[in-house]
Amino acid sequence: MIVITEAGIPQSILDALREHLEERGVRTHVSRGTDRVVVGCIGDTSQLDAGAVSRWPGVASVVPVRTPYRLASREFRAAPTLVPLGDAAGTTLGEQRIVVAAGPCSVENAAMLLETAHGVREHGAAMLRGGAFKPRTSPWAFQGLGVQGLALLADARAATGLPVVTEVMDPRHVDLVAEHADMLQIGARNMQNYPLLAEVGRVRRPILLKRGLSATITELLLAAEHIMARGNELVVLCERGIRTYETATRNTLDVAAIPVLKRETHLPVIVDPSHAGGRADLVAPLAFAAIAAGADGLIIEVHPRPGEALSDGDQSLTLDAFGALMRSLAGFAEAAGRTLVPANRTTRVA
Ligand code: PEP
Numbered sequence: 001m002i003v004i005t006e007a008g009i010p011q012s013i014l015d016a017l018r019e020h021l022e023e024r025g026v027r028t029h030v031s032r033g034t035d036r037v038v039v040g041c042i043g044d045t046s047q048l049d050a051g052a053v054s055r056w057p058g059v060a061s062v063v064p065v066r067t068p069y070r071l072a073s074r075e076f077r078a079a080p081t082l083v084p085l086g087d088a089a090g091t092t093l094g095e096q097r098i099v100v101a102a103g104p105c106s107v108e109n110a111a112m113l114l115e116t117a118h119g120v121r122e123h124g125a126a127m128l129r130g131g132a133f134k135p136r137t138s139p140w141a142f143q144g145l146g147v148q149g150l151a152l153l154a155d156a157r158a159a160t161g162l163p164v165v166t167e168v169m170d171p172r173h174v175d176l177v178a179e180h181a182d183m184l185q186i187g188a189r190n191m192q193n194y195p196l197l198a199e200v201g202r203v204r205r206p207i208l209l210k211r212g213l214s215a216t217i218t219e220l221l222l223a224a225e226h227i228m229a230r231g232n233e234l235v236v237l238c239e240r241g242i243r244t245y246e247t248a249t250r251n252t253l254d255v256a257a258i259p260v261l262k263r264e265t266h267l268p269v270i271v272d273p274s275h276a277g278g279r280a281d282l283v284a285p286l287a288f289a290a291i292a293a294g295a296d297g298l299i300i301e302v303h304p305r306p307g308e309a310l311s312d313g314d315q316s317l318t319l320d321a322f323g324a325l326m327r328s329l330a331g332f333a334e335a336a337g338r339t340l341v342p343a344n345r346t347t348r349v350a
């Protein structure tokens, strides 16, 4: 249930209203618009009398929540959530500027990571991606450098100023990863790992939540809700392709999910064209489609020598190809009413 107040409701009445609601067993969540206040009720609302609440002084209307997710819902909070990347410039995700995170699938060694980080930064990436803990289908494939990879990411961050996003797979590693990274990624395979979602819900780092291989949009939003319900409301959603009967591509990019998510939630939405298509030649067209459909950002795999990559080489762009993509993305961003500003030219948002 959502309670919408009249403009200028006195704070004392608002406090009394929240107390009334909380005495009946719900948690309240207040979000302030320019003049009205929206009070969301979370939990079991069966003891609430919507008619009685609507007659409170200063209450304009009482609206039932239409969706199973609440904190993530646009009904709860109309204004977009802006997620700080953690760089010195104060770049945020979720506003006019399209933010691009780029880097290797896996952190392989210091030299390749630094070469990639400097290269993607030069081409305008705002964030460095790279996996230290890797979820690999085969136990015989490269599993990532683990803790050593985290240290290399922190070094690359220090050398370039680029904030870092990296995956956490194990609830026991959450604090360790949060010490080294600016944003924690929950991979597609772990979207419904509820103990992991609960753990990242209590850290003070934004979470990049990737859509599960066969998850519906509602399931993705409910996974975000698990994180938010633990107190971490800085969640970025990522459409990375879903599994369908099509085999020509690694996954099927669900372009329609982008406007649906933008309608349903105030959380920023980014797209991963690398894992969606699974082939380097598909990255640019899928990135263009994502921007046209309203994505707030992209996460792209880049490797200095994709042929030598220890994971996902087929879908990784060379640094030159990434540069060319960034140059052509600017026009698509402009056509979509957005901007694509290099990280070194960003300004702090008030
Ligand atoms: C990745 O980002 O390298 C990754 C493993 O992604 P996903 O979880 O989307 O497969």
Ligand code: MN
Binding pocket: 105, 106, 275, 301, 311, 312
């Ligand atoms: Mn990958």
